[in-house]
């Protein structure tokens with residue numbers, strides 16, 4: 317294994333029954349790299365990142381996460397899940413637990429940290445996502461944007477080396493998207509390894525080291541953001557970019573991108 | 580910037596008050612009005628005669644049949660026999676033991692509610708209650724005389740059978756629900772077979788089986804208590820229903836919750852016990868209470884295997900030569916007692932629902 321590659325995916329193939337959802341995916345991700353994955357609906361983006369923490373089984377290929385090769389072995393899965401945190405589209409906070417209890421759950425039960433320590437770490441992260449004052453409330457009492465920020469804090473509490481985001485803003489009302497993206501931009505500045513499925517192209521352009529375009533279970537194109545948006549190679553990506561920007565031309569960055577596509 | 584709050588004002592006259600409530604709830608449409616009138620008519624037809632019989636024309640004071648004028652109900656019968664209804668054949672001089680365990684229930688309930696300890700410890704403390712009650716009621720130690728279970732009866736027996744059935748079925752039901760969701764085929768199939776078998780059979784036949792078949796598994800001559808057999812039968816019956824209710828609750832938890840628990844690295848048991856089960860139980864509260872109420876009423880079937888619960892005691896006293904012809908009063912009384920307990924259970928369920936509601940939607 318070469319030193320700075322934290323995730324190595326080789327010839328990954330995944331079927332749902334007869335349906336070939338991922339086809340020969342090869343992808344290496346460096347430590348600290350921020351990767352944005354985009355592509356049309358049903359192209360396999362979620363499936364790909366869910367394979368990385370073994371929420372989905374795969375039939376062929378290997379995934380090596382920080383030196384551990386993923387198999388059915390429960391211990392290995394646990395080891396990987398304690399290093400890889402995930403943020404879901406629909407937050408998936410535990411509604412029967414208060415915000416603070418959501419945050420200390422994994423630190424106390426999985427990582428066996430003492431409760432006091434877990435509580436103080438949790439409060440630190442809540443402060444970083446700007447909702448420390450809501451610690452005693454329940455998820456149902458918070459807005460979508462607040463819930464997603466809590467979910468990010470929860471993911472961070474286990475001190476993961478890799479963060480996976482599956483469309484973290486697409487279930488949110490427009491006015492709440494930026495509060496979540498701001499938190500993610502802050503995170504990106506710290507150079508935690510992040511893989512983020514999103515259609516927020518402004519975010520991609522601002523923080524991503526690499527953008528990946530998927531279609532029909534394959535990686536069609538990958539590039540650094542500037543090239544990716546201004547110089548798309550394949551017709552499919554060109555079409556995709558046009559479609560997506562015609563729907564959301566509201567932020568400054570996106571307007572710039574529009575110009576760059578128009579060129 | 581600061582805002583001044585505007586005082587809330589009363590809604591316009593048109594939208595408030597009793598008259599408006601009547602209009603919007605009972606007479607909102609012609610069909611509703613017709614239904615309202617019909618219901619009123621029905622109540623008018625039923626209630627006044629009942630009150631006439633049960634209260635106005637009724638006899639309350641006296642010590643034997645001669646006190647009954649027979650114009651209305653003769654509650655003297657119920658009052659005279661009340662010890663019988665409550666304690667069955669339990670010896671008079673030991674009634675205090677039953678009363679004490681009843682009082683202890685509230686003491687323990689209070690402890691459970693207000694002891695400042697972990698939930699697990701609360702449960703452990705509460706587990707002392709049935710143990711203490713057992714020693715208190717059955718006797719045989721601490722200088723208390725033994726009272727055989729065939730002397731137990733009346734409301735006491737009803738409450739013992741119902742509460743043990745209701746409470747014991749919940750942990751076993753949880754285990755069985757996990758069994759039915761298990762990935763191991765043996766465990767899964769055994770659970771399914773058990774649940775479907777029990778649910779396909781009436782309680783009466785399970786009670787018969789418990790009283791006839793269970794002893795066959797034990798060495799000859801070993802005296803296998805009749806009440807214990809009934810308790811085993813009733814619990815086995817209730818477990819199957821509770822398991823299904825809890826499985827239904829688990830089914831209602833979205834897969835995202837399982838995945839979130841997985842992605843945090845929780846083990847299978849941590850996921851199930853900390854995330855899925857608490858939410859499933861919360862969802863299941865109304866149905867758990869429903870099943871418990873159903874069981875409470877079904878305990879009357881223990882008469883079939885020769886145990887004298889409240890209903891059976893009333894039935895029996897009705898055949899007392901001195902009091903022939905007063906069954907009606909007895910049955911009305913039983914109805915009221917059953918209603919009072921079931922209604923309390925139902926209210927308790929509502930209380931739990933509110934207490935554990937964290938959805939705020």
Ligand SMILES: Nc1ncnc2c1ncn2[C@@H]1O[C@H](COP(=O)(O)OP(=O)(O)OP(=O)(O)O)[C@@H](O)[C@H]1O
Nearest residue numbers: 332333335337355356357358359360361362363364
């Ligand atoms: N559990 C499943 N069973 C069968 N097919 C599935 C399952 N999950 C996903 N698929 C199929 O696999 C394909 C890829 O799904 P995936 O969820 O990865 O897409 P996606 O790129 O994340 O799309 P979206 O943008 O809509 O989230 C889709 O065609 C989908 O229908």
Ligand SMILES: [Mg+2]
Nearest residue numbers: 361362363483
């Ligand atoms: Mg998806």
